Amino acid sequence: MNMKVAVIGPHDLVDAVLHIGSFFSELSMLPAPYRHERETLEIIENIRDQADILLFTGPIPYQIALAASPGKPMIHVFYSGTALYKVLFDCYRQHVLSFDERLPISVDVLQRNEVEEPLREIGLPIDDIFIKTYASGMGHEEFVAFHYDLWRAGKVTVTVTCVTSVYHRLVELGVPAFRVIPTQSAIRDALNCALLEGKSLRYSSTQIAVGIMNIDNFEQVAKEAASEYDIQRKKIILQQILIDFGEETQSLIKWSDSDEVSFITTRGIIEQVTRKFQDAPLLLEVMERLQWNASIGIGMGRTANEAEGKAREALLKAKTGGGGNCFLIMQDGMVYGPMGSELKLEYSARSENPELISLAKKVGLSVGTINKLISLCRRLGTSRITAAQLAEGFGITLRSARRIMAALEKYEIASIVGEEQPAGRGRPRQIYSLNLEGVDYE
Template identity: 50%
Template structure:
């Protein structure tokens, strides 16, 4: 398998990575340079569909992308203490300063404290004063270096970020830029190869889908004639054929109200755009008067995939019509193709989550689902209606969960929300465990 790698970073580093990457026959490099780190997401958006793996030439663009809902594997080239050797050599050869003979006052960003000190000790360089900053925001880095320099607390600034380097040069600061070593780039490219192999392995996992119908041989509004039933089945048959052709699947319609199809994980992820869309469900909803649900499961064997698919189908039936996916590690994705799609695990060995579940008298799956819902919803403060809509519950079930959390001091009432239409104000609940549990 040839792994397509999108290389994201400033132009000079992208060119360096691509030059080194030419010796890797299993990697195809796709350049994606930017002028400033703020352009990271725009650059990714334009070309992400072309790549298997994203490789970032630095930690800042990686951190920016990490906070987004990007499904592709991501690798970054780290800034390490060994990268500092070349920069210190340039200071000695290009300035009147000699940090070996005369101690310097230096400010350094991004590099880990321990690695900087080890590097300086190896070179027997002992600065008069060293200021370290681990901030991941370019603006704050510029301010950090400039304030120290303008107050005469430093003589030289060292940065790992090109935009910071350019800004400080414009401000008249004596600044040097740390570039990643070739060995660090090769290490990251080796990690890219590992990600590519992992993708290949996951692509070949078995995927089983179960499509269940609630009213195949009837109508939601009236009984069907025999001809109506046959027409309905014929349309459905054609939709199944089209879907299975696209997903490279084979299907078995041995049960009257259920169709089972089998393919690979890679085919399902491509067809659903990594669980963002449910094309078969959408086609059925548009073209046939059938209420359908789909459960999809993955596994190394057909039996494992079948078990996961049944779990997914159970969840889909609760939220019908919908599609859910259960992964091999029992991570749940769904409802697929709908806004606010959740991702949570049916199990956990996290002592904190286990304690929360025990205290609240709720299952681990419910606690994980609540955490995922809060993350998607973007707020700790919700109403019973919000929870019911987000989790596909009845209002009564949502109120019962919120009351349970309130009784165990895991949620508190913080206000009321007046509905748009007439009705009683809705109580606003704030979860007390959310921020603590996701640290």
């Protein structure tokens, strides 16, 4: 069965990708053109369920989609300086530019070296070129203003854009504008990436996934119930939720006599229903409808036994700090959780980094805890953290968090740099600065 690739971008670029894609027998192309980049998310919403992979004709719609986490593998066509050759040829052919000592043009999206290197190779001057490289969050208006202001100031005679909507707006404003079109080789490279992504997707999606759900403190819940009938009614609702979940995910549901239920399915299905391990819809439904606290651990593996072992590890993490969480552990030891939480972390329980292993032994913490700490700091966007933030992020008690920070401080991995006063009454919280060399927290 062919991989279905949704091609998202302006009409003419989508057509160009479809033409080259027709030579890829293992890919089925689904056209999804737009008139403006701002339609990207609407387009994705309409085609997401039909596609295995999303391919964007440029970096801007790709970045827009990335921020929305559509839960599908995504690829975009790269724009390189080589694509400038045709634009420059068109400029000279139309007598907009001439071969003299100046090349007064403005270029957007491309990296500086991608513009300058190919021009140097053919002996063209680069001193009068203005470049605005694309960065996440930049929009149509910013690029239009960049080109228009330079042209109005007389600093450029030609504007060169990689963004279709920017090109059309500049033309409306009467600005001499040329549009960079991705080369056929760049489109071919993107399609080859889609092909490889598809093969990887097929392999990974066949991995076995085992999930284990446990009702937290079930004996206590049963004691506090209004009656035994109330418990039985809720068990029937739980069965219905799990039957619906099993039907939706084609899972094998395994009931036990204890307060535990397990299910077996494939990684591909779990990846789909959790939006690439972001959400925990089953846990949310159980807790909302039953008003019971529950924990779920999900494990991946090549065999059912391997996946169940990972699921047991994940369940232990989910129950830490009182439960009510969902964690997932991959075959390679990568941990995701708590899924569905704003403070969801991604970290590896393993490491082959000798410095990290040495640090963990020195401090008396596991490698997984150190990696988890790094992930939390990255999530917070800072290396400065309080024990309260650590407790919330790890789902542990404040006492345990303080113990971890004390161990890090003892070995000069953390140092106290200030205090903050919590809302209401209470003693000030110490702010620690972490010193883990080579780690980027931003």
